[in-house]
Amino acid sequence: MNVRTIPCLSDNYAYVLVQDGHAVVIDPSEEGPVTVALGDPALGGLVLDAIWLTHHHWDHVGGVEGLLAEHPVPVVGSRYDLDQDRIIGQTVAVDDGATLPFGGMTARIHTVPGHTLGAVAIEIAGNLFTGDTLFAGGCGRVFEGTLPMMRASLAKLRALDPALRVWCGHEYTIKNLEFAEAMSAEAGVPEPAVSARLAEARAQRARGETTVGHPLADELATNPFLRWDAPAVRAAAARMGADPDDPDAVFAALRNAKDRW
Numbered sequence: 001m002n003v004r005t006i007p008c009l010s011d012n013y014a015y016v017l018v019q020d021g022h023a024v025v026i027d028p029s030e031e032g033p034v035t036v037a038l039g040d041p042a043l044g045g046l047v048l049d050a051i052w053l054t055h056h057h058w059d060h061v062g063g064v065e066g067l068l069a070e071h072p073v074p075v076v077g078s079r080y081d082l083d084q085d086r087i088i089g090q091t092v093a094v095d096d097g098a099t100l101p102f103g104g105m106t107a108r109i110h111t112v113p114g115h116t117l118g119a120v121a122i123e124i125a126g127n128l129f130t131g132d133t134l135f136a137g138g139c140g141r142v143f144e145g146t147l148p149m150m151r152a153s154l155a156k157l158r159a160l161d162p163a164l165r166v167w168c169g170h171e172y173t174i175k176n177l178e179f180a181e182a183m184s185a186e187a188g189v190p191e192p193a194v195s196a197r198l199a200e201a202r203a204q205r206a207r208g209e210t211t212v213g214h215p216l217a218d219e220l221a222t223n224p225f226l227r228w229d230a231p232a233v234r235a236a237a238a239r240m241g242a243d244p245d246d247p248d249a250v251f252a253a254l255r256n257a258k259d260r261w
């Protein structure tokens, strides 16, 4: 299976999964760039099988209606979002552990409430689509859930196969890693892995490339929001007055600091 990253709006990413002439689109922020990708002559024109959504925010679902006009396909989102009736066009509700077929493969749904109460991550064929829950080097703001709920959701993702490639909803990587680097440096525990990844991300952006699609292992090594038990992150939280032995307190201190940063 091939994953095509489709830049949308100012810094969003939609994804088109391609297998044997068929496609699934994840989080079509807008219709135009996705339609261009589906019609790419290099791919011979793709048959769209379904639209899968990580959460209801407008910058992830804005292209659904336009795509449906051309492709009347199932629209998959969380049970919570269907119950709330807050995604126009949603036809399928998924719960934690639900599976979705595509091209002879099986996607698995992980519910990850926090950024929103209906947020899901989607795992398929060695890839993990995380929406606005887990970013490269960071995590989403906690809009609807609680901070412990968000940490529990990230703990769920952190326990998955470290070889999974992570595809997130926004290009926030440089800002996220700048925050991570500043936190650990101010705590007196500089982290070379974070600085190295930041340098790599800056180089990728300078070349006009995206920074997404890294293995989850890179997040485990450099993302402070998955590392509430790492010495640098615990030290940073302690510096902010949080109990470094309390993972929820460490996570909350970091997330609140990032909101203000």
Ligand SMILES: [Zn+2]
Binding pocket: 055, 057, 115, 132
């Ligand atoms: Zn969002």
